[in-house]
Amino acid sequence: VDKILDEASKPKDDGAQSFVEFYRTEYPGTVRLAHALTGSAEAAEDLAQEAFARIHLRIEGLESPGGYLRTTVVNLCHDRERRRRRERRFDTAPLLELPLSLGASEMIDVLLRLPYRQRAVLVLRYWGDWSEAEIAEALGCRSGTVKTLASRGLARLRKEITP
Amino acid sequence: MTPVDIETRLRASLQELTSTTPLAHPDLPREDPSASTPRVSQPPLAKGFARRQDAAHDPRRRMRVVVGALIVLVVVVGLGVALAAGPRSGAPGGSRPASVGAKSFALPSDGWRPNDSEMLALIGGPFHAVMTPQGACAWLGSAPHATYLWPAGYRVRFHPTELIGPGGDVVATEGQKISFAGGGGPGQTTRLSCAGRQEQVFLLEGLPQLSGTP
Numbered sequence: 001v002d003k004i005l006d007e008a009s010k011p012k013d014d015g016a017q018s019f020v021e022f023y024r025t026e027y028p029g030t031v032r033l034a035h036a037l038t039g040s041a042e043a044a045e046d047l048a049q050e051a052f053a054r055i056h057l058r059i060e061g062l063e064s065p066g067g068y069l070r071t072t073v074v075n076l077c078h079d080r081e082r083r084r085r086r087e088r089r090f091d092t093a094p095l096l097e098l099p100l101s102l103g104a105s106e107m108i109d110v111l112l113r114l115p116y117r118q119r120a121v122l123v124l125r126y127w128g129d130w131s132e133a134e135i136a137e138a139l140g141c142r143s144g145t146v147k148t149l150a151s152r153g154l155a156r157l158r159k160e161i162t163p
Numbered sequence: 164m165t166p167v168d169i170e171t172r173l174r175a176s177l178q179e180l181t182s183t184t185p186l187a188h189p190d191l192p193r194e195d196p197s198a199s200t201p202r203v204s205q206p207p208l209a210k211g212f213a214r215r216q217d218a219a220h221d222p223r224r225r226m227r228v229v230v231g232a233l234i235v236l237v238v239v240v241g242l243g244v245a246l247a248a249g250p251r252s253g254a255p256g257g258s259r260p261a262s263v264g265a266k267s268f269a270l271p272s273d274g275w276r277p278n279d280s281e282m283l284a285l286i287g288g289p290f291h292a293v294m295t296p297q298g299a300c301a302w303l304g305s306a307p308h309a310t311y312l313w314p315a316g317y318r319v320r321f322h323p324t325e326l327i328g329p330g331g332d333v334v335a336t337e338g339q340k341i342s343f344a345g346g347g348g349p350g351q352t353t354r355l356s357c358a359g360r361q362e363q364v365f366l367l368e369g370l371p372q373l374s375g376t377p
Contacts, residue, residue, distance in 0.1 A: 032181040041185055107176035109306060126170060127177035158169050 019059055023052055026066060030073055036123045037077040039112045047076045070128075071138045074120060081116045110160045118153035121146055267318040267327050268299035273366050275314040281368035287342025290326055290335040292319040301326065303341065309363035314343075326371075334371050344369030 030051060034044035051072040059065050111119055117139055124130040124138065132143045139146070270292075275281065288304035299319045302311045316329025324337035335341040345367045 028184075028186050031186060032184045035184040036177050036181050039180070041183065044184060101179065103172065104176035104179040106306060107172055108180050111173070111176075122173060123177060126174045127181065154169055154173075157173065161169065161172070 019056060022059065022065060026069055027052070030069060033070060033123075033128065034073050034077055036127050037074065037120060038080065039108060043080060047073060047080065050076055074124070074138045078116050078120070107157070107161060110157055114153050114156060117141075118149045118156070121149040122153045122157075125150060265320050265322075267320040268294065270299050270301050270313040270317045270319055271310065272315050272317065273312040273368075275366070275368045276316075277370070279368070281344050282346030282366065283344050284346045285342055286345045286347070286365055286367060287372075287374065288340065289338045290324075290341050291337065292321070292324050292326070294321070303343075309347065309365050311365045311367060313367050314369075328371070335373065340374040342372045342374055343367040 027048060031044050031048040034047040034051075035041055038044055038047070051069055054072055055062070055065060055069050062068050111122065114122070120139060121135055124135045125132075130138070132146045135146045136143045141149075286303060288302075290301065290303060291305075291307075292299060292301035294300070300307065300311075301313070301317075301319050302309070314329070317334075318327040319325065320327055325333045326335040326341070328334040345365060347363060347365045
C-alpha cells in the first residue's frame, strides 16, 4: 500500500488522488474493524493493507468502495481464521495481545473463542452498528441466519461471562 | 445477566479493544485522542458479493466441493471401520495412555521432578490449553491470568485437548478439575506467557490430583 500511495501521489490524475483520499478516510475504521474481528492489532494492520491493495485497481468501477472495502475485510479475517486453524490446529481463538481491563479482557477472550460467523455478527452489530441486511450481505447468508448467529453468540457470552 | 447487560458490556469491551488499535500510518492525519471512536459507516451492498455468489454457481467450484465431500466421506467411513476393528484394551478409570501418533507440545516448565523439594500451596481449577505463537500454553481456571510453569515432561495435545504427563499418560482433559502443589510469584516471563497478567508466574509442583470431571 505504501508503494501504491507513493505512485498515487506523483501523477495528479483524479483516480490516483481519489484513492489517496479514500485511504486516508477509511483506514482508521478499516483497521479497527479488523482488530475487533481478529483480536490482533498486528494482524489488523496487515489485513487492512491487504484490503486496500485489493481495492486499489478496481476502485474506479465500484459504486460503493467503502462497502466493498469493509466486506473485503470481513472476508479476509475469515480467510485468516481458516488458515490459522489449518496451520496450527487451533481449537481456540488467538489470545489477547494488549492489556485491557479485566471485564473487557474476559469478554473479548470469550468472543474470540466463538465460531467466526457468530463473532462477526456480534462485532458488526454491536460495534459497527450494521443492520441485519448488511451483515447478511457481508457474510453471504440470510437475515434469519444473522438473527440465529447473534442469538447463539449472545447466549454463549451470557453463559461464559461471570456476572 | 440480562440481555441488555451483556450487549452493553460487549459494546463497551469492543470499544475498549478498538481504542487500542494502532493507527500509526505516516500518511494518516493525526487523530484527536479525546474524540470517541468513529462509527464504522454502514456498507451499502458491494459489487464483490455478486461476483462471490456467482462463484458459488460455478460448475468447477461445485465439482470441487462434491469431490471434497466424497473424500471426507471416505475418510470418515475408513476411520470408523478402523476404530471398530481396533484393539479394545485399557482399563476403565484412572489415566489412560495417550493415542499413538497424535502430536503433542511441550509446556513451559521450571524443571521440577518428583523428589525435588516442592512448594505446598495448592493451585487448582479446570484445565485449559491453547497454542500461541510462542508454543503451547496451559492453565488452571477460567482464564490465563498468569504464566503457568509445569513440572518437567508435561505436554499438551489438541483435538481433544489433553494434558499428557511425563510418562505419556493422559492426566486431564479439557475442563477437568485438577490441582497441583506449587506456588506463585512475580517473574519476567513475557516469552513464555499466556494472556493476562504477564508478570505473574505460577509454579506447579508435586503430583496432579484430579478433583472432578468436566
